[in-house]
Amino acid sequence: MTAIMTSTDVHLAYGAKEALHGFDLSFKQHEISALIGPSGCGKSTYLRCLNRMNDLLPDVTITGTFKLGAQDIYAAKVDVVTLRQRVGMVFQQPNPFPFSVYENVAFGLNVVGHYAKADLDQRVETSLKQAAVWDEVKDHLTENARTFSGGQQQRICLARVLAAQPEVILLDEPTSALDPISSAKIEQTLLTLKANYSIIIVTHNLQQAARISDQTAFFLNGQLVENTPTQQIFIKPQQKTTSDYLNGKFG
Amino acid sequence: MRAVFDRKLNQLRQSFEAMGLAVNQQIQAATQAFIDHDKAAAQLLIDADQATNTAEVNLEQQALELIVLQQPVANDFRTIISILKASSDLERIGDHAVNIARETINVKGNTRLPEVEAKIAVMAGKVRTMLIQMLKADLSLDATAARNCAQQDRLIDQLYQAIRQEIVLANQATPAASLASTSYLLVIRLLERIGDHVVNLAEWIVYSVSGEIVDLT
Numbered sequence: 001m002t003a004i005m006t007s008t009d010v011h012l013a014y015g016a017k018e019a020l021h022g023f024d025l026s027f028k029q030h031e032i033s034a035l036i037g038p039s040g041c042g043k044s045t046y047l048r049c050l051n052r053m054n055d056l057l058p059d060v061t062i063t064g065t066f067k068l069g070a071q072d073i074y075a076a077k078v079d080v081v082t083l084r085q086r087v088g089m090v091f092q093q094p095n096p097f098p099f100s101v102y103e104n105v106a107f108g109l110n111v112v113g114h115y116a117k118a119d120l121d122q123r124v125e126t127s128l129k130q131a132a133v134w135d136e137v138k139d140h141l142t143e144n145a146r147t148f149s150g151g152q153q154q155r156i157c158l159a160r161v162l163a164a165q166p167e168v169i170l171l172d173e174p175t176s177a178l179d180p181i182s183s184a185k186i187e188q189t190l191l192t193l194k195a196n197y198s199i200i201i202v203t204h205n206l207q208q209a210a211r212i213s214d215q216t217a218f219f220l221n222g223q224l225v226e227n228t229p230t231q232q233i234f235i236k237p238q239q240k241t242t243s244d245y246l247n248g249k250f251g
Numbered sequence: 252m253r254a255v256f257d258r259k260l261n262q263l264r265q266s267f268e269a270m271g272l273a274v275n276q277q278i279q280a281a282t283q284a285f286i287d288h289d290k291a292a293a294q295l296l297i298d299a300d301q302a303t304n305t306a307e308v309n310l311e312q313q314a315l316e317l318i319v320l321q322q323p324v325a326n327d328f329r330t331i332i333s334i335l336k337a338s339s340d341l342e343r344i345g346d347h348a349v350n351i352a353r354e355t356i357n358v359k360g361n362t363r364l365p366e367v368e369a370k371i372a373v374m375a376g377k378v379r380t381m382l383i384q385m386l387k388a389d390l391s392l393d394a395t396a397a398r399n400c401a402q403q404d405r406l407i408d409q410l411y412q413a414i415r416q417e418i419v420l421a422n423q424a425t426p427a428a429s430l431a432s433t434s435y436l437l438v439i440r441l442l443e444r445i446g447d448h449v450v451n452l453a454e455w456i457v458y459s460v461s462g463e464i465v466d467l468t
Contacts, residue, residue, distance in 0.1 A: 207322065234324040236462030243325040248253050 004029040004168055004198040005050060005087075010064040012045060012054065019045050022064070023224035025217060027168075032190060032199045034209035034230065037219035038251030043202050046219070047170050050200065051087035052080055068168070088161035092173040094153030096145035096160070101128075101137050104145045104156055108163030123163060131159035132189040151182025155189065162193075169193070171201040175208065187212050206246060210234050218242045256321045260330065263313050267334045267341075270306045271386040274341045275379060277303065277348035278445065282375035285355045285438060286368055293355035296348065303345035310338045333459035337389070340448040340455075344382070347441040347448075354434040362427040367418055367435050371442075374410045378442050378449070381407070385452045394460040401453035401467040407446035414439050 006026035012019050020042050027033045035043040048054045049062060052073065066073045073083055088108075096104050105124045109115055115123065124141075128134040133155035137148065145156050154174060161169060171190075175183035183205075190199055191212055203209050209216050210230060217227040218237075226238045237243045245251050277296060284292040314335040317323065323331060381403045388396035415436065422432040450467050457465050 206324070210324070235328065237325050243327075246324045247327045248256075 001028040001031065003027060005066070005068055005200075007046075007049070007066045008064055010046065010049065010066075011062070012042075012049065013061045014057070015059045019222050020049075021222045025224055025227055027198060027200055028215065029198050030194055030196070031214040032194050032201060032212050033215045033217065034213035035200065035202045035217050035219060036204070036206060036209050036245075037225075038245065039204075041219040042222040043217075043219045044172050047172055047200065047202050050168070050170055051084050051089055053089065055080065085164045086166055087168040087170060088164055088166035089170040089172070090154070090158050090161055090174045092176055094150055094157050094177070096148075096153050096156050098144060098146055100142045101145045101148075101156055102141040105159045105163050108160040124159075127159040127163040128156070130162050130189075130193065131155045132185055132192070133159060149182070151178045151185060154178060154182070154186060158186070158189065162197075166197065168198045168200065171199065173202055173204060176204060183208070206234075218245065220245070256317070256323070256327075259313070259317055259321070260323075260327065263310065263317065263331065263334055266306070266310050266313065267338060268386070268390065270303070270310060270338060270341050271382075271389070273303060273306065274345045274348070275382050275386065277345050278351075278375065278379055278382065281348040281351040281355075282372065282379075282438075282442075285351055285358075286372050286375075288355070288359055288363075290356050290359045293352035296352040300345060300349045303342060307338050307342040311335060314338075329459045329462060333455040337452050337455040340451045344445050344448050347445050350441055351438050354438050358431050358434040361430045362425065363431045364418075364421045364425060364428050364435070367414070367421055367432075370410075370414045370417065371435060371438060374407070374414060374439060374442050377403070377410065378407060378445050381446065381449050385449050385456075389452065389456050392456065392460055394457045397453040397456035398467065401450045404446045404450045404468070407443060411439050411443040 003026040008024045009022055010020050010025070011022050025046075035047060037043045045054065049066060050073075054060050054062060062074070068083070068086060071078070073087075097107065099107070102124055105127050106120055108127070109120060109123050125134065125138075128137060133152055136152055137156065145153060148156065158169075158174075175186050178186065187208060190201070193199065201209075201213065213230045215227060216230045216233045218225045218233070218239075220241060225241055226233070228238055233242065234246065237246065277300070280292060280296050283289070284296065314331050317331055318328075381400060384400045385397060388400055418432050418435045418439075422429055447468065453467050454465055457463055457467070
């Protein structure tokens, strides 16, 4: 399978303090890749490099190469809005806009271009269906998205990302604020979505990484310790440090 | 959390070792009773087998609880799975020892073949040596020692074939010993099967250490 995103010699520093210390990592198309590691290990920082979310932070220095397909995403000519449409992101806390469900999802579409009303309706419905929340919101499309449960809000946010027709979806601990049933719905949705999208998920839930991901990358202290097929890392990791972390000996 | 897990895993290991030693003792007692024609000792052994079965059930319960409640992965997971699988082999070895004891009772009072019984004693000694070495390899998590020890099963198989031949010939010379001969054939078959279970133990030691599932037979 071909790589959808590749990064090489990744370094990132906040001021003088380096947070990512130089590693290579790539992600395969139509796979779910999990990034795991203790708090502060750099996994979320790394994830945000993949759609240039760190650009917004003051005094941050990023070096190395990040590519989406063959394109260098940090090249001067790259339009960041277009990049974030191609590499969408779902955050830990559901963050729907204080608009209706419909407007939240249509917002994602309007990033891509302008659509006729009928097209817009169709695409909103498709996106909500892909995010496995359509049945729960279809009769309440005009209601404020923030009135729904956390799990529903998170899937509405996922629908908003999907509406923009991304190639890659980044998720930063998308279920850590959700109950097990809502989490299971998100997990099932991601497993369905990987047929058409490439998914990179930061998670503290090791069982979640084990359940849904194809590849698992373990980060520690700003370094990539190993990136191994998931079924292998949970049975026979390459590094003892990984085994110790997975079994809760630190972190 | 981790301290609790370590303590429970340690308990599981200790239960497994205790079960290994108990089973080793069972083979020793069973073959000794068979050679000594000691019906009373054989009956004691048959009655005591329930303890091995209970030990295995307890061990399985401990292992399954650890898996469900602590959700171990990587090396801890492999350790628990290996113990779980190996304990089934120990339990089967215990069953074979009991069957040897049953043959002691069956054959008691019939014409016997002392020269064959001497050979069976030698074979039983080799099987026990192999089991003891394997339990030591398990204690030290030594996959190389386990693989080497498993090689001894070839010798056990050769002994099985040779003694089997000898029993057939001896039975032709002494037809009155036909009932004993049937028992001898069964006992050496059981000893040979115990050797195979000891090889299975080696396979689980290798899995525990390296994560590789191997066939050492």
